[in-house]
Amino acid sequence: MSTTTQTRRRTIRDVAKGDVPGVWLTAYTAPVAQRLDPHVDVMLVGDSLGMVVYGLPSTVGVTMDMMIAHGAAVVRASHRALVVVDMPFGSYQESPAQAFRNAARIMAETGCGAVKLEGGTEMAETVRFLTQRGVPVCGHVGLMPQAVNTTGGFRTQGRDAQQAAKVRADAHAIAEAGAFAVVIEGTVEPVAREITTSLSVPTIGIGASVACDGQVLVVDDLIGAFGDFTPRFVRRYAEVGAMIDDAVARYADDVRHRRFPTDAQCFGTGR
Numbered sequence: 001m002s003t004t005t006q007t008r009r010r011t012i013r014d015v016a017k018g019d020v021p022g023v024w025l026t027a028y029t030a031p032v033a034q035r036l037d038p039h040v041d042v043m044l045v046g047d048s049l050g051m052v053v054y055g056l057p058s059t060v061g062v063t064m065d066m067m068i069a070h071g072a073a074v075v076r077a078s079h080r081a082l083v084v085v086d087m088p089f090g091s092y093q094e095s096p097a098q099a100f101r102n103a104a105r106i107m108a109e110t111g112c113g114a115v116k117l118e119g120g121t122e123m124a125e126t127v128r129f130l131t132q133r134g135v136p137v138c139g140h141v142g143l144m145p146q147a148v149n150t151t152g153g154f155r156t157q158g159r160d161a162q163q164a165a166k167v168r169a170d171a172h173a174i175a176e177a178g179a180f181a182v183v184i185e186g187t188v189e190p191v192a193r194e195i196t197t198s199l200s201v202p203t204i205g206i207g208a209s210v211a212c213d214g215q216v217l218v219v220d221d222l223i224g225a226f227g228d229f230t231p232r233f234v235r236r237y238a239e240v241g242a243m244i245d246d247a248v249a250r251y252a253d254d255v256r257h258r259r260f261p262t263d264a265q266c267f268g269t270g271r
């Protein structure tokens, strides 16, 4: 028996609704997962990796194989946080059976503790099908990036009464179907607050106000490592992009002026 502190990995029971807000962040790679693991409750292997890691214009082109490769890396590099893997576009919308087949493959091949899928009332039957068969599901309502081609852009949801009613109905349907948590993205505060008050499972906000039971962000956004755009809901806690620029510029200058390498970086000079 090890004498070091052994903490078993968080499960969906450990991230239930509570007084202390849940800390969720995306992670796509082993080195990042290793750093986040001590600090967060949940690491989300988000399909945002398509835009952040692969330079795709949206999350629509993300594949099962991409999610599985990154999900497995994040699970390998962590031991404490619950790992949730996004189901990519096209892997679950067809039928509950298709969703189960792909969710089971994600869980078996990554070792993650849960999957997440986007959708509201139309996905409730699928969420019920999965949760009744051993697949913990996190919902995702409000701004649903995989629907970018039907919504015509990444648009905040719930600003008018009709939209607000839809986001509310979506969150309730998914929770009622057995989701252990519901991500609310890009939704105005009154709607997020009402949903949070009326659900028994935690709401996890991203651009959905402090009223939610927890928060999630794309980690590259919060450390300033993603430069293509910065949604209004992001707070930058570091400027890693600028640090990389500076480091690489200095390296390039040193190489061009033969200041790198020096003897300290060599295995023997014969001098």
Ligand SMILES: Nc1nc(=O)c2c([nH]1)NC[C@@H]1CN(c3ccc(C(=O)N[C@@H](CCC(=O)O)C(=O)O)cc3)CN21
Binding pocket: 047, 048, 051, 052, 059, 145, 154, 155, 156, 186, 218, 220, 221, 226, 229, 230, 231, 232, 233
């Ligand atoms: N790096 C990154 N961060 C994310 O949060 C993220 C991704 N990628 N990729 C997948 C989706 C796409 N997301 C996005 C993308 C753009 C906006 C955006 O431009 N929003 C505008 C205006 C929205 C409005 O007012 O309707 C903004 O100013 O925030 C928001 C969410 C969130 N997700």
Ligand SMILES: CC(C)C(=O)C(=O)O
Binding pocket: 026, 044, 045, 046, 047, 048, 049, 086, 140, 183, 185, 206, 216, 217, 218
């Ligand atoms: C931002 C979160 C909620 C997400 O779905 C993702 O990163 O793909």
Ligand SMILES: [Mg+2]
Binding pocket: 046, 047, 048, 086, 145
């Ligand atoms: Mg996603």
